[in-house]
Amino acid sequence: MASPMRIRAAAKDGVTEVRVLMSHVMETGQRKDSSGAVIPAHFITELTAKHNDKVVLAAEFGPSVSTNPYLAFKFNGGAKGDKLSVTWVDNKGETRSDEVQVA
Amino acid sequence: MNHQRRDTLKAGSGLGVLGLLAAAGFIKPELAHAAWNQAAFDAKNMDAAFTAFGAGKPAESADIQITAPDIAENGAVVPVGVVSKLPKTEQIVIMIEKNPNMVAASFAIPEGTLADVQTRVKMGQTSDVYAMVKADGKFYVAKKEVKVTLGGCGG
Numbered sequence: 001m002a003s004p005m006r007i008r009a010a011a012k013d014g015v016t017e018v019r020v021l022m023s024h025v026m027e028t029g030q031r032k033d034s035s036g037a038v039i040p041a042h043f044i045t046e047l048t049a050k051h052n053d054k055v056v057l058a059a060e061f062g063p064s065v066s067t068n069p070y071l072a073f074k075f076n077g078g079a080k081g082d083k084l085s086v087t088w089v090d091n092k093g094e095t096r097s098d099e100v101q102v103a
Numbered sequence: 104m105n106h107q108r109r110d111t112l113k114a115g116s117g118l119g120v121l122g123l124l125a126a127a128g129f130i131k132p133e134l135a136h137a138a139w140n141q142a143a144f145d146a147k148n149m150d151a152a153f154t155a156f157g158a159g160k161p162a163e164s165a166d167i168q169i170t171a172p173d174i175a176e177n178g179a180v181v182p183v184g185v186v187s188k189l190p191k192t193e194q195i196v197i198m199i200e201k202n203p204n205m206v207a208a209s210f211a212i213p214e215g216t217l218a219d220v221q222t223r224v225k226m227g228q229t230s231d232v233y234a235m236v237k238a239d240g241k242f243y244v245a246k247k248e249v250k251v252t253l254g255g256c257g258g
Contacts, residue, residue: 022187026225028225041143054215056213056215057211058213059208060139060206060209061208062144062204062207064207064208065207065208065224065225066180066222066224067180067225069223070222072184072220073210073217073220075217076216079225081177
């Protein structure tokens with residue numbers, strides 16, 4: 001299981017700003033190791049963010065996204081104590097889900 | 104009791120379930136990504152990428168703002184933000200013209216979410232960064248050149 005995501009969700013004036021820092025190698029499949037063998041691609045492909053049970057952002061990533069991907073977005077609504085969860089799936093089928101309370 | 108796992112299963116988007124199945128080796132990872140736009144992420148030129156999203160020839164729009172540095176010292180981590188002022192923005196796609204895999208990320212924006220996303224991308228070399236926006240069923244595009252002094256792809 002991959003390391004936990006760092007998620008910050010802050011509600012202000014009716015808008016909730018979410019910032020997510022995932023921990024993932026995001027290997028492109030283009031690089032080679034010291035012996036010249038291609039390092040297989042390994043990157044997050046899909047990400048879903050939910051406010052309580054409503055999807056607020058669905059993203060698809062390609063290998064061009066940086067190592068340890070960062071993502072920030074905003075949505076209307078959201079109050080202190082609401083649940084915000086983020087789930088990602090990578091191209092090897094690994095998945096990780098983390099949840100925070102809106103601050 | 105693992106509540107997170109319960110939530111994932113209950114989420115019903117199918118994503119989590121497929122992911123778990125794939126992890127357990129029941130189905131190949133490729134199958135788990137039926138929803139992932141393979142054609143778009145494999146696209147080798149801008150036209151192919153636009154076609155993969157069903158965009159045809161998107162019109163240029165001044166209502167899309169790309170926030171990215173003019174010069175990126177480190178191509179491995181280039182912050183890119185996109186804000187769309189087009190009404191009914193449904194989708195934002197970030198593309199880097201000269202990367203081997205030009206489509207970096209695609210965001211589906213449901214109603215209630217602001218058309219304002221930021222992420223970080225890798226850039227192999229100096230290139231135009233495109234932001235394609237689908238709003239009210241139509242496609243629009245904007246671009247910004249980012250100069251890269253140190254590439255982020257390759258060894």
